[in-house]
Amino acid sequence: MAEKSSSLVIPIFKGEGYDLWQIRMKTILVAQDLWDLVETGYDAGEENQERLRLNRRKDAKALSVIQQGVHDDVVSRIAAAATAKQAWVLLRNEYQGDDKVRMVRLQGLRREFETIQMKDGEVVSDFLSKVMKLVNQQRAYGEDVADQKVVEKVLRSLLDR
Structure with a gap:
């Protein structure tokens, strides 16, 4: 079962098949111009307030897409993540290892x-x-x-x- 976000079908990760799920999610995040934030994060100490606000908004959108892409049984593992990068790294480390x-x-x-x-x-x-x-x-x-x-x-x- 998959949910829609911005007319994209988001695959739901239930704890198995992480390798294929992360490929699909990366493609969705790239298409939404969010992957850079997931991969590298952003500078929370950015002095340019407009850029900082834009990065926070894009990061929240990326985190939302990731959260929508995981089943309720898995979302608790990333519930404490404050950024999309943190959520992505937590999932990767748990399901692919360090x-x-x-x-x-x-x-x-x-x-x-x-x-x-x-x-x-x-x-x-x-x-x-x-x-x-x-x-x-x-x-x-x-x-x-x-x-x-x-x-x-x-x-x-x-x-x-």
Whole structure:
């Protein structure tokens, strides 16, 4: 079930599938010109009062979008967040882990990508789906996986038939 905000369908995160949810939410926040505030925050000590007021308003809008995108069971985890960046970091750390955990998971995904091979009797489309799932997971963890690298991997991994 999803709710609408400014005619955009906001995906609801219920505690599972964080990687895909955060990709969708980032796209929504970019489309709303809010992602920069989520990613880097803003300077609360800004001397230009007009800019500070604009940043606070945009941050509140971004925080609202994030809060709308989480199920009631999850919203309590970000209830204390005063800014969109704080909420985003709390969710990321809880559902993806801190930097060390993410690096370990990313290493595992890299290894899995490098060693994946098409199996006898496997349909090409199923194999491509597996490869793209791994690539998308790597990208969700911040890895820049070039399309050329993916194509080369697929071509090397296909069976002769």
